[in-house]
Amino acid sequence: MAKRSDSRGVYRTDGGRLCPQCQRLVVACVCGADGPAATGDGVVRIRRETKGRGGKAVTVIDGIPADLAKLKSLCKQLKQRCGVGGAVKGVQLEIQGDQRATCQKALADMGYVVKQSGG
DSSP states (O other), X not given: OOOOTTOOOOEETTTEEBOTTTXXXXXXXXXXXXXXXXXXXXXXXXXXXXXXXXTOOEEEEEOOOOOHHXXXXXXXXXXXXXXXXXXEETTEEEEEBSOHHHHHHHHHHTTOOEEEOOO
């Protein structure tokens, strides 16, 4: 069966929402928009996850209203401050290890409102 020409993607499981105009992830949109609109309550949330990582802890930072370049820059600063590795996954930052306290202090010093979520 041939693919319909008027169909388009709406969501990708590896990154989230897609831009309706350029069909890229909203954080990597190149169609002239100013970047993703700040959705949510403006609070940066930090949590620790171990699922799907063989029991290893990862600090996940979510809710930062920024474009992809700013997220990468912020991730680099946090990795240097914590002395560990990490990555940008969609609109979330992942910092290796349980670095919640260090990341919370660093983000608060940068002017973000930060809360720990999850237990």
